[in-house]
Amino acid sequence: MNADPTPTAPPQSPARPFRAPTGMRDVLPEQIPAWERLEGTARRLAHGCGYREIRPALLEETRLFTRSVGEVTDIVQKEMFTLVRGDDSFSLRPEGTAGTVRAYLEAQYHKQAPFQKLYYIGPMFRYERPQKGRERMFTQFGVECIGSTDPRLDAEAIDLAAGFFEALGIPRADGRGGGLEVRLNSMGDGADRDRYRDAVRAFLLPTIAEHCELCRSRFEKNPLRVLDCKNPRCQELNAGAPRILDFLSAENRAHFDAVRASLADLGRDSRVDAGIVRGLDYYTRTVFELHYPKLGARSALCGGGRYDHLVRDLGGPDLGAVGFAIGFTSTLLVLEELGLLGELAAKPADVYVAALDAALAREALQVCAELRRGGLSAVFDAEGRGLKSQFKQADKGRHPLVVVLGPDEHARGAVQLKHMARGEQREVPRGELAAAARAALGS
DSSP, rough: OOOOOOOOOOOOOOSSOOOOOOOOOOOOOOHHHHHHHHHHHHHHHHTTTTEEEEESSSEEHHHHHHTTTTTTSSSIIOOOOOOEEEEEEEEEEEHHHHHHHHHHHTTHHHHHHOOOOEEEEEEEEOOOBTTTTBSEEEEEEEEESSOOOOOHHHHHHHHHHHHHHHHHTOOOOOSSSSSSSEEEEEETTTTHHHHHHHHHHHHGGGGGGGSOOHHHHHHHGGGGGGGGGGHHHHHHHHHOOOGGGGTOOOHHHHHHHHHHHHHHTTOOOOEEEOOOOOOSSTTTEEEEEOOOOGGGGGOOEEEEEEOOHHHHHHSSSSOOEEEEEEHHHHHHHHHHTTTTTTTOOOOSEEEEEEEGGGGGHHHHHHHHHHHHHHHHOOOOOOOOHHHHHHHHHHHHOOOOOEEEEOOHHHHTTEEEEEETTTTTEEEEEEGGHHHHHHHHHHO
C-alpha cells in the first residue's frame, strides 16, 4: 500500500463563529408564520385589485438604477451593493420599481398590453448603517400599476396599502384624528416642477452653507432632495420652504384634487402634507405616506407615488405609472410594538408516530408515509427516545394526534390512535388509520 507523502492537516476551527453579514439576518422557522401572514395578506389584497405577481431579477445593470433612481440619491451614491467584472457593473436591487419597469419593457408589455398591474414580494439590498427596522437585506411588498394616468389608480393603490395594515390589525382612521392617516402631496410635473425647483433653490441659497455636507452636494444637481434631509438642523433651516402645491399647473392641480376625491369615494380621509418629498428622482405628481401617529417619531409605515415618465426614461413610451412599497421588517416591528403580532407559531404536524420499541422503527416510517398519502402531516421519533419521552415530545410539539405502534397491535394489523387534547385512545385497523385520523382532527 502506498502512503500519501503529504498527509492532510486536520481542519482548523475558525477564529470566531461564522455569522450572517452585518445587516442581514436569517428568518428562522418559528418566525416564518408571521412572515407568511404578511405575504398572504399582501397577495390576497393585491389579487383582489387585479394585480399579478412578478419576480424581477435580483441583480441588474448598475446603470438601470443611476438612470432611474437618480445619480445624486443616497441609494446610488453610497448604498448599493455593486459587482464589477471588466467593463460590466451589476448591482443587487436596492428597490423594486426600476427592475419591474425594465422587466415590463423587456417582456414587450408596452406593445402588447400597455396597461399592467403588477406586484412583487422579495428581498432588496442597501449598504447603509443597520439600525432598528432598517437592514441591509430587507423584504418589500410593492405594487406597480403601469400604463395610465387615471387618478383613481392613485387612490386605489393608497387604499390597498392602507388595507394591508388594517388587515394586520392597525386601526382604520376614525374621523377624529385617530387610526391610520393618509398624507398626500404632489411633486408636480413639467414646467410647474421646474418653477418650483427654481423657487426652492432661491430659498435655500442664503443658508445652504449651514446645511450638512450631503445637502450641499445635492443642492446643485437637485435642490428638492435637500428638503428630504432627516438632519434636524437641516429640517430647521428648511422650515418655511415654498410649497409645491402653490406652483401646480391647472392640470396637475386637477389631478391632485381628483386623487383626494377618489379617496373620499373609497371612504378614506386624507390630509395634505407639504413636507412629503419622496427621495427618488422618478416621482411625479402624487406622493403619499401612511402614518400611525401613536408610534411617534416612527409613525411613517410606508410611502409611494406616481412616476409618469420612468417608462419613457428607460427606453419605452411615455406612460403613466403609480405604486408603493412596504417593508416587512419595519411592519413586524410595528405589529410587535402595538401588541398585534400575537403568539404565532408554526402549525405542528397532525400526527406523531410513536414506536414502543426499536424493532418497530421501520414500521413508524411506513405509517408516516401512509398518513401523508392520506393527506395528513406526520412525523416520527428519530432520536431513540423511549415511549414516555416520545409522548412528552408529542405534547411539547403540540401534535393533536399520536399513533402508538406496539408489537401486539402490529400482530393484529392495528395501531393505537390517541387524541391528545381529549385524552381518548382507541385501537384502529391500519387500513383505516388515515380516515380515522382525519375524522378525529375534524371532530
